Amino acid sequence: MNPDELGxxxxxxxxELCADAGLICNKSDRDRAGWDFIVEDQFSLSSSLPFDRRKSPISCHVQVKTIHAKAxxxxxxxxxxxRLAKELKPAFVCILTVNDAKEVVGLHLLHILDDRLSAILKRLRQQAAAQNTRALNKSVLSMSPISEDLVPVTGAALRAALENAIGLxxxxxxxxKQVQLAELGVESVIANVELRFQKGANKARELSDILLGLSAGAGSFRILExxxxxxxxxxxxxxGKxxxxxxxxxxxxxxxRSKETxxxxxxxxxxxxxxxxxxxxDRTRLDCEFVKIDFFWNFESLNGKLTLSPTNFSTTVLGxxxxxxxxxxxCSTGAIIEIRTERGQIPLRLPFEKPLGISAAAVDRWIALTDAYREIFVACGxxxxxxxxxxxxxxxxxxxxxxxxxLEDPDRKFSFEIPLDAASGGSGSLPSTxxxxxxxxxxxxxxxYHVLASIDSRIEGDNIEVEISNFVFRGGRKIGSDAGDLEAYKRGAQNEENLTLCFGFDMEGWFIS
Known part of the structure; x- marks a missing residue:
């Protein structure tokens, strides 16, 4: 038989084998896509799953090769x-062996995965590395079947072999397969980088900043696989950068640490x-949330630099x-910075010799403000x-x-005025609580949040002079940010305390809410 007749x-x-196996076998009209047939199974009708949950049945590409028994x-x-290698669908080379009596006496199913996929990818890399300008369709790859590829020449055996290779x-x-296409044969990935520095720049400092991720580098680079x-x-x-x-x-x-804090x-x-x-x-950087400490040292000296983050960041109350x-x-004189590392045995204690040029009073104000915010949350649970x-x-x-x-001085008294017509329809009468x-x-x-307060009031012309004192904190909670959320909280507090008179406080002072 000549090659065409053999094919x-x-x-x-x-x-015929696909028909015996109950598989759908569609032939390619033009054998230029790397495969002769698409072999597919039908959806299972015995599955207990609904139709939209059924898994896709077998579907694969098969290149059929027919050889004499001696080959x-x-x-x-x-x-x-x-094409067989790069197709994400399962791909196979099916080798049928024919004897002198023109009978098909053997079938080998070569699965294009693992070692066989690796062999194709390696040959493609070699072809490219050799700068072989010969078209790929003029080059050939030899494939030899092994005993593990042997399949009985029956439809049932062919189906079983495909199912076993492809899985469920x-x-x-x-x-x-996608992972194998990316990783098979990869031994290392090496980056060669050539940096470019500004004229007159401190190259050592600039490079250490780049390696620490503090700044971007500029230059040329090549990544070799x-x-x-x-x-x-x-x-x-x-x-590039x-x-x-x-x-x-x-x-x-x-x-x-310091004596004052x-x-x-x-x-x-x-x-x-x-x-x-x-x-x-040499350079070592200690990177905390808002404090960065850099040490530069050589055989002759050790220098340190502390950088405190500006206040344009966000963090928690504790932060x-x-x-x-x-x-x-x-800001204090005599501050000490103690550094303990997980691997180090002895902590390093260094004096902070130049206090920050920031007003201690201004910092104390921020401490008090932060502490007040924390306290009101704690009080509200x-x-x-x-x-x-x-x-x-x-x-x-x-x-x-x-x-x-x-919270801290419930006996403090506050005095303010409200218009006479703001209370009880202008009568000037206010309850005592x-x-x-x-x-x-x-x-x-x-x-x-809400508190109870004692009320002492008297009429002065068109106004009422109000003095509130004896504060009793009653509770609070997180609410939504809409005005209606505060109004709902206020109504709930009034019902809980069985009181109607409610005061509020804003940037302009006290008012009846």
């Missing part, structure tokens, strides 16, 4: 092999950059309290875990000062 014989027998291998054009889930199969022992550039840029994400070499605890501890990470040029310094206490300590910024809490300063007074309801809005959280 026709094999394809006809393969279609030991088949040859496939490299472009066809590439086509999507998982495609994911597995070593696959099947052959390097190939997968990215080649003449110039790139950033590094450093990996910490240790963890640390930084404690700041309690000790404040912060957890952080340690990053080390060795000397990169002759005569340059802000630590921030302002650290700032307050660093709520957890202040949200993040907020400096400007947001500063806008509520008067309300926070009032809340702190009501009232409720004060207020809301504090900082960041994404609104906190409402």
């Amino acid at each position: 026709e014989k094999g394809e006809s027998r393969f279609k 030991k291998s088949v040859r496939i054009k490299l472009n066809m092999a590439e 889930d086509l999507y998982k199969y495609a994911q597995r 070593n696959r099947f022992g052959i390097e190939w550039p997968v990215m080649d840029a003449a110039i 790139f950033e590094f994400t450093p990996v910490a070499s240790d963890s640390c605890r930084v404690v700041v 309690p000790a404040v501890g912060m957890d952080g990470k340690v990053f080390r950059i060795p000397a990169l040029f002759h005569g340059a310094d 802000w309290m630590n921030y302002w206490r650290v700032t307050r300590a660093l 709520e957890e202040p875990s949200h993040h907020y910024g400096c400007a947001e809490i500063a806008a509520q300063e008067s309300k926070l000062v009032l809340a702190k007074v009501l 009232a409720i004060l309801v207020d809301m504090i809005e900082v960041g994404p959280v609104s906190l409402a």
Whole structure:
């Protein structure tokens, strides 16, 4: 039989086997896609699942090759092999063996996955590395069947072999093949980087900043992939910007102490950059939430630099309290910075010799404001875990000062005037007890609370002079940010205390709510 007759014989027998197996066998009209047949199964009618939950049945590409019994291998054009390899669907080469009596006496099913997929990818990499300009359809790849590929020449055996190779889930199969296409034969990925520095720049300092992720680098770079022992550039840029994400070499605890403030501890990470040029310094950076400490040293000296983050960030109440206490300590003379690393045996204690040029009184104000915010949450039984910024809490300063007074000095008296017609239809009569309801809005959280207060009032012309005192904190909770949410909270408090007179407080002072 000539090759065409041999091929026709094999394809006809393969279609018969598919029919015997109950598989749908669709032939390619043009054998240029790397496969002769698409073989598919039908959806199962015995499944207990609803139709929309049934898994996709078998579907695969098959290239059929027919050989004489004495032949030991088949040859496939490299472009066809590439198509079989890159197709995410299962792909097979089915080798049918014919004897001298023109009978199909053997069937081998070669699965294009694992080692066979690796062999195709390796040949493609070699062809590219050799700068072989010969078209892939002029190059051939030899495939030899092994005993594990042998399948009885029956439809049932063919179906069983396909099902065993593909599995029950086509999507998982495609994911597995996709991983192999990306990773088979990959031995390493190496990045070669050429940095460019500004004229006159401190190259050692600038490079350590880049490696610590503090700034972006500019220059040219090439990434080489070593696959099947052959390097190939997968990215080649003449110039561009790139950033590094450093990996910490240790963890640390930084404690700041002074005679004027309690000790404040912060957890952080340690990053080390060795000397990169002759005569340059080694560098270690301690990175805490809002404090960064850099050490530069060589055989002759050790220098440190502490950087305190500006106040344009967001953190929690606890974070802000630590921030302002650290700032307050660093404003003091004689502050000590203690550094403990997880791997170190002895803590390092360093004097902070140059106090920050910040007003201690201004920092104390921020500490008091932050503490007042924390106290009102504690009093309400709520957890202040949200993040907020400096400007947001500063806008509520008067309300926070009032809340702190009501909690810590309930005997304090407040006097103010209200219009006569604001009370009881103008009669000037006020009950002896009232409720004060207020809301504090900082960041994404609104906190409402109420207190009871004793009322002493008298009429003075067109106004009523009011004195409130004897404050009793009654509770509070988080509410929504709409005006209606505060009004609903107020009505609830009035019903709970069985009182109607309610005072509020804003930037302009007291008012009847």
